[in-house]
Amino acid sequence: MSEEFTSQQFRQVLGQYPTGVVVVSALIPGEPPAALTIGSFNSVSLEPPLVAFYPSATSSTWPRIQAQGRFCINVLSAEQEVLCRAFAQKGANKFDGVSWRPAPGGAPIIDGAVAWIDCEMESVQVLGDHHLVVGRVTALDTQSRDLPLLFFRGGYGRFLPSSLAASDASVAEFLPVINVIRPELERVAAASASECLLATRVRDEFVVLAGAGSSTSRYRNPPWMEESTLRGGGPTRVGRRLPYLAPMGAVMAAWGSAADVPRWISPDAGIDPAVMDRWGDFLTTVRSRGYALGRGDIPYAALENAIDNRTGGVWDANLLRALDDVREAVLEQPPLDGSRSSYDVRSLSVPIFAPRGSVLQMGLYGLGDDMSLFKIRRCIDRLLKASWSCTQLLGGAMPEGFPRPESQDDGYQSDS
Template identity: 35%
Template sequence: MKNHYRQVLGQYPTGVSAVTARGADGTPFGLTVGSFTSVSMDPPIVGFLPAKSSTSWPKVRATGAFCVNVLAYDQEHVCRALSAKVEDKFAGLGWRPGPTGSPVLEGVLAWIDCRIRSVVEAGDHFIVLGDVVDLQLGSPSLPLVFFRGGYGRFSPGPLVAESVQNSGMLRLVNAVRDQMQMLSAELGVEASATGIVGGRPVLVASTWSPFSDRAAVRAGDRVPFRPPLAVPIAAWGTREQREEWLANAGPALEPDQRKRLEDILDATRERGWAISVRPDPPEHAISRMIEANDRLDEIGLGRFHPAAGTLGTRGIDARNLSAPIFAPDGSVVMSLSVSGMSSPQAGGRIEDVAGRLVEAAREAERVTYGGIR
C-alpha cells in the first residue's frame, strides 16, 4: 500500500522549499519540504507539513519562528545539504538573518518569514501554520520541482490568467497561446496578450519568463488603459474608449501631445499594427512613445509608407509591437504583442516582426471564429 500510495501521489509535482530557523545561540538549522502552501491572504497565513520523524523540526518549533525559502532549479544542492545527516547542514551555504532572525538563503526565488501560529498532528506528519511577518521576491529564475521521486525544473509555456472564464474568450486565448509559442520560437521574442475582461484591459496570457524584466506583471493583472499601453484597444476601439485612453494620460498632457497621440492612433489603424515603449519612467513614457512613432515616419514605416525599416536603427525603441485581434462583429477584443526584439533572432527588421505578428493575429481569429477578415 505504501509503495502504491507513493506512486500515485508522485504524479503530483510540488515545489521544493527550505524551512529555516535559528537557535538562541545563533546556530542555523532547517529542513526541506514539498508541502509548503498558501493558506490565507487576509490575514496572511502559510503552512507546511514536516514529518514527525524529522530531527530538525523540533528545533525549528522551539524558536517559534521560521522562514520558507523557495528554492530555484539550480539549488538542488541546498535541498540535499539540509536533508543530509550531518551536524552542520549550513556549511558552504550563504545566508542572512530575516526579520525574525531565521536564515534567508542566497539565490532563492522568494522567502516568507513567519511566526508559528499553530501545530496540529496529522498521521505521521504535523500541519504547521505560520503568520507571515515579511516576504520578498528573490533571484529571478525557474523553480526546483520534485516529481516522481526526482528533482527537476518547471519550464513554463504561455501562462493563461485564471480570471479568464468566458468560454468565447477562452477559445480565443487558447488559439492565441499557440501563436504566442510560435512567435517566441521563431523570432526569439517574448509574447503577451491583453484582452477585454469585464470591460477592462487585462493581461490574459504571456510567455514572460522569470528572467524577463516584465516578470513582476502576472497573468490576470489589469493593464492600465493609458498611453503608452493598450494602443490597439484604443486605436481600434470605440470613440469612448479612445477618449478614455487619452484622458487617462493625465492633466499634464500638453495639447500638442494629445494631437500627436491622436495622429498615432490613426496611423496605427492604417498601418495595421502599433509600436510602443515601456511605461517606465512614467514621466517620459508619452514623449518616448511619440519619438518612437516619429522615427517610423523617418524610416518609412509611418502612416503612409510601406517601405522597410531597420529594427532598432538610430535609437528607435522597437521593443514593443502589437496587433489587434477582432471579434466576428469587427470589435477589437484583444491585443497580441511581442517584445525583446533587440536580439538577432528577431529578424532585424520592424516590418518582418510586425508582419509575422499580424499573421499570428489573423490566424488566431481564423481558428477561433472560422476566419472573419
C-alpha cells in the same frame, strides 16, 4: 490490479505529482539559524490563515525549530536548486554564506526566495514516519517574480509550459475568452518562433492575461546594466500589471473611447498640444495599418529591468521613467518600405474586438533588432489573420475598413 505495493512503488507513484519546494527556517538563540528543505508544504485554511508541512520524524533539525514555537516558510525560486540541496544536508550552520534578513517574527527570509510566510506554531501531530505541522500565518509577502522550484519524479525543475494564463479575481471574467483564443495564441507563437501575448485593460492597468511560446531573442545589454539583471526569454510575462499608459495597450487606445486617449497619453492634466498631436498621428497610423509596432533595443531592455526590479507597485517611479524612453522610441514609427536591410522591431500587436465594444490586444513580444522586412510582413499577416479569427470566435465585429492580411496562405506557415 494488486492491492500490495512496495515502498519504492509508493514513492514512484506519488512522484508523479509535482510539488513546490520550500525551506523552513527558525532563529535559534545563541546558535546559527536552523533550516530544513520541505517538499510537502500546502495551505490549509483561509480563516484563520493556516499552512502545513510534513517534516520527517527522524529529522534532527525539526526539533530545534519546533522548540522555538515559530518559523518562516521560504518558497524557493527555480534558480535556487543548489541552495535547496544544501539546506537538505546535515550541517552545523546551513546559513553559512547565505544572505538573509529577519521576518517580523525573527526567522530568516532567504534572499532570492519567491515568497516568504511567517508563522506561529499552531499544532504538531505524529502521522506515521512524519509529523504534521500546522502553522498560523502572521505575515507574508512575495519578493520576486521568478518561477518557483519544483520537485517532480525524483528531480528538481521549473514550471515552463508552452501556454500560461493569469488567474486573478479582477480578470476572472476573461477566462472564457482565454480558453477560446489560446489556440490562436499558440499557432501564432509557433509559426513566429516568438512569444504571443493576450492583454486587456483593467481600470488603469494593462494586464497580460495569457501567453504562448517564448521569446527567442535576448535584449542587448546596455553598458550601464549588468548581465545578471537581464533574464532569458522564458514566458514569464503572464500576469504582469503595468500602467495603462502610452505606449502600453496602443491598439486598445486606438480603437477605444476617444475620451480615454488624453488619460492614456498622460495621467497629468494639461497635456502639451504638440505632444497630443504626435500621439494623435501615432494612433491614426495604428488604425490605418491595423497594428502597432514597438521599437528601441536599449529602451525595451531598460523597461524589462525596471519591471523586474520595481518596488513601488504598478506605478513604480523607475518603471514610469523607463516607459518615457520607450514612448519616445515608439513614436518614431519606421516606414516598412524596404529602404533598410533590417528593422528594429521589439513588438507587434493587433486588436481583438470582443462583444459590447470591448477591445483586447494580441501581440508578439521579444522580437529582434535585425528583422528582415519579409519576416516582419509574415508576422503582421499572422496577427491580422488572428485578429479577424479571434473576433469572429468571440462574436465581435470588425470595424469598417479594418485591414486584412496581405498574403493568401493560411497565415501560420513557420519561418523556420
